[in-house]
Amino acid sequence: MAVPDEDADLVRSAIGGDDEAFAELVRRHKGTVLRRAARFARDHAELEDLGQETFLRAFRDLRSFRGDAPFGHWLSRIAVRVCYDALRKRRREEKDVSLEDLAAPVADPSTGNGPSAQFARILLEQAMSRLKPGDRLVITLFELEDRSVREVAALTGWSETLVKVRAFRARQALKRSIGGDDGR
Amino acid sequence: MDDKRHDRRNGKLDRYFALARRSTPDISGVERGFETRVMARIRESREVREPWYDWAWRLAPVFLALTLLLAGWSVLYSPAPPADPVAMLDSGSQEVALLDNLTGE
Numbered sequence: 001m002a003v004p005d006e007d008a009d010l011v012r013s014a015i016g017g018d019d020e021a022f023a024e025l026v027r028r029h030k031g032t033v034l035r036r037a038a039r040f041a042r043d044h045a046e047l048e049d050l051g052q053e054t055f056l057r058a059f060r061d062l063r064s065f066r067g068d069a070p071f072g073h074w075l076s077r078i079a080v081r082v083c084y085d086a087l088r089k090r091r092r093e094e095k096d097v098s099l100e101d102l103a104a105p106v107a108d109p110s111t112g113n114g115p116s117a118q119f120a121r122i123l124l125e126q127a128m129s130r131l132k133p134g135d136r137l138v139i140t141l142f143e144l145e146d147r148s149v150r151e152v153a154a155l156t157g158w159s160e161t162l163v164k165v166r167a168f169r170a171r172q173a174l175k176r177s178i179g180g181d182d183g184r
Numbered sequence: 185m186d187d188k189r190h191d192r193r194n195g196k197l198d199r200y201f202a203l204a205r206r207s208t209p210d211i212s213g214v215e216r217g218f219e220t221r222v223m224a225r226i227r228e229s230r231e232v233r234e235p236w237y238d239w240a241w242r243l244a245p246v247f248l249a250l251t252l253l254l255a256g257w258s259v260l261y262s263p264a265p266p267a268d269p270v271a272m273l274d275s276g277s278q279e280v281a282l283l284d285n286l287t288g289e
Contacts, residue, residue: 019223026219031211034218038209047214048221055222056229120203143201175197 007071015062022062026055029072033079039140040083050086054079080137080155087133127177131170138163139170 007028013021034051041047057078065074115123124144128136141152142163149167153160 019226022226023219023223026222030215030218034211034214035209038211044214047211048218051214051218052222052225056225059226115200115203117203117207120200121207121209124200124204144205146205171197175195178197178200 008067011062011065011067011071014059022059025058025071029075030055032072033075036076036079036145037083039144040087040136046086050079050082054082057082077155077157080141084133084137084156087136091133123178124174127174128170130177131173134158135166135170135173138166139174142167 007025010021010025014025030051033054034047037047037050037054041050054075058075061078065071128139131139137156138152138158141147141155142149147155149160149163152158152163152167156163158166
């Protein structure tokens with residue numbers, strides 16, 4: 001197995017049963033995984049769950065890692081899949097919740113200099129919670145992580161056309177929800 | 185779509201996106217000791233996943249080898265029946281006579 005990245009030895013050792021090697025992989029990649037999951041998690045408990053689920057799946061499927069891409073890329077795809085699954089599960093649970101039950105947009109605490117970054121994040125989170133899981137995943141990776149269409153397609157396993165369609169659909173829905181253009 | 189993406193960032197939505205990108209979520213609380221908790225869950229899942237059929241599958245080659253060994257042994261070491269049917273009857277009647285003698289009949 002040719003693993004062209006610095007995690008190669010650790011991956012081999014972990015496959016061979018060395019738990020400490022896998023712990024080191026978790027240590028190296030937890031920041032990236034958790035930062036991504038935080039874009040989808042509602043609270044710290046859910047963030048912990050998403051992060052743990054990502055690494056548990058990685059551990060379970062470690063033997064299927066062929067090593068034709070860096071370990072971090074492989075792990076990113078797992079993290080995206082875990083977040084997508086969580087969004088779909090949440091969507092099923094929230095089926096009965098009407099839009100009125102969702103929290104109303106919070107008031108912007110900043111004054112004078114336009115909306116604050118935190119306000120924008122919370123407002124977008126509320127608006128995006130109404131999107132379909134696939135649309136939300138794409139728009140988050142595309143707009144908040146600043147990924148290209150090709151990168152989003154590689155991370156999700158969807159075609160570039162489908163990614164574009166979902167991004168467009170999500171933008172339209174968000175524009176309707178929070179207002180798209182203000183004439184400037 | 186990618187190349188022109190930043191050119192068309194002039195609406196309210198795009199300004200919100202730009203602002204939200206700057207706001208990095210706080211993960212420090214979860215990050216602390218995270219690998220310890222992950223490894224604990226991995227160990228836990230290993231302990232849970234030790235049902236009897238796991239052991240049965242692991243022992244399957246041993247059972248197979250044992251079966252083959254017994255089959256080979258029975259083929260190689262089973263005594264062949266006498267070729268002469270009269271001798272076979274004779275040996276049978278001798279056994280019956282011996283039994284009768286021993287039991288006093």
